[in-house]
Amino acid sequence: MSDMSDVIVIGGGVIGCCVAFELAARHRVKVTILERAVPGAEASSAAGGILGAQIESHGKPLEPALFGFLLASRERHAELDARLQEAVGVGTGFRRCGVLKVSFRDDLEAQYGWQRDRDVRISFLGGDEARRIEPQLSTAIDSAVHLPDEAQVDPPQLLRALQQGCAAAGVKFMTGTTVRGIARTNGRVVGVEVHDGIVEASAVVVAAGSWSSMIAGLPERLRRVRPVRGQIVAVETRPPIARNIVFGERGYVVPRPDGRALLGSTMEEVGHVKDVTVGGVHAVLSTALGLFPALAAAPISATWCGFRPATREDRALIGAVEPGLFVATGHHRNGVLLAPETARVVADLVALGRTDRDLSPFDPTAR
Numbered sequence: 001m002s003d004m005s006d007v008i009v010i011g012g013g014v015i016g017c018c019v020a021f022e023l024a025a026r027h028r029v030k031v032t033i034l035e036r037a038v039p040g041a042e043a044s045s046a047a048g049g050i051l052g053a054q055i056e057s058h059g060k061p062l063e064p065a066l067f068g069f070l071l072a073s074r075e076r077h078a079e080l081d082a083r084l085q086e087a088v089g090v091g092t093g094f095r096r097c098g099v100l101k102v103s104f105r106d107d108l109e110a111q112y113g114w115q116r117d118r119d120v121r122i123s124f125l126g127g128d129e130a131r132r133i134e135p136q137l138s139t140a141i142d143s144a145v146h147l148p149d150e151a152q153v154d155p156p157q158l159l160r161a162l163q164q165g166c167a168a169a170g171v172k173f174m175t176g177t178t179v180r181g182i183a184r185t186n187g188r189v190v191g192v193e194v195h196d197g198i199v200e201a202s203a204v205v206v207a208a209g210s211w212s213s214m215i216a217g218l219p220e221r222l223r224r225v226r227p228v229r230g231q232i233v234a235v236e237t238r239p240p241i242a243r244n245i246v247f248g249e250r251g252y253v254v255p256r257p258d259g260r261a262l263l264g265s266t267m268e269e270v271g272h273v274k275d276v277t278v279g280g281v282h283a284v285l286s287t288a289l290g291l292f293p294a295l296a297a298a299p300i301s302a303t304w305c306g307f308r309p310a311t312r313e314d315r316a317l318i319g320a321v322e323p324g325l326f327v328a329t330g331h332h333r334n335g336v337l338l339a340p341e342t343a344r345v346v347a348d349l350v351a352l353g354r355t356d357r358d359l360s361p362f363d364p365t366a367r
């Protein structure tokens, strides 16, 4: 791509900001992010920040192309943290804290045993061994799986660091700007339609999260993205309740080193209704208390919710759709985890027209 070319990224969430950062910082492409609100306004700042490449398989053996992508993106977070620290002096809160998934009755070996044959660290523990790692865990827990290489970031901090990184690399932000549709001339993408005209660019990347399918002019065959609401309760614990992120059967506790702990989360098909509800908070708190009874004394500092961009097949949409039109959306529960590797491959596709990754798990068009 020549120096004259420019790219519009629709959406300033973690995906859009990461794609813009890669394009500008690594490929020296001129990029503008068009964001309806402010960068990080939606799901990306609401997230727990779990980089759960191994835990998020939910007990199903994953095909190598998908598992490889998840693991690669987790590792790229370490690199992104270092790059942003160096470029702008702000890190992402990256911490290799580990994940402990505990069980009261499930057979965790049956769910995660397949990972023994892959090149990853995993160990299966009894309840007492799990409590040696996290002493505050409930005595009712009788088994656990420990994934010491899983990690976390602090999403609001990640978004701030990315915005600074983008700005330092020359990315322009047009905030308060809603994209109505894709603009074409003679069938060729020439930019996007906004309220007062067309913003021109030679390539457009759709990264509008759970609103992606609402953009006019996307091809019919593109897989659809819908919102799945998740609610979070933030509490304060001194000292931190745990070091590892702890998953139960229905939710998780994400401890931060400063004593905050994020308790999550619900999975609700309610459209874009941005409510924190009594039922949602109740579900989140009862799961967390089942894991750590001592949380009963923790003060609640905040509650919020956000919309995961989900697809029917539970696979993200990553790739080229037609000349000049690319998508990077539908990352559902794992958008923060998958952002760096998504950004690397999309930036390569936009700037070079090729990628070294097998993107077949993420085919953006309906099969």
Ligand SMILES: Cc1cc2nc3c(=O)[nH]c(=O)nc-3n(C[C@H](O)[C@H](O)[C@H](O)COP(=O)(O)OP(=O)(O)OC[C@H]3O[C@@H](n4cnc5c(N)ncnc54)[C@H](O)[C@@H]3O)c2cc1C
Binding pocket: 010, 011, 012, 013, 014, 015, 016, 034, 035, 036, 037, 038, 039, 040, 041, 042, 043, 044, 045, 046, 047, 048, 049, 050, 051, 052, 177, 178, 179, 180, 207, 208, 209, 210, 211, 212, 215, 229, 230, 231, 232, 264, 265, 305, 306, 307, 308, 309, 328, 329, 330, 331, 332, 333, 334, 335, 336, 337, 338
């Ligand atoms: C409660 C909760 C917990 C989560 N926990 C984790 C976790 O621990 N780990 C993990 O990896 N993932 C997690 N996720 C998922 C993760 O947050 C998402 O997958 C990810 O943030 C999606 O990023 P995005 O940039 O695609 O979407 P978003 O962050 O939603 O960004 C899309 C942006 O596009 C903008 N936009 C939309 N339409 C337009 C338009 N027409 N014109 C201009 N701008 C537009 C929006 O304003 C928004 O800023 C969680 C999600 C939730 C809700």
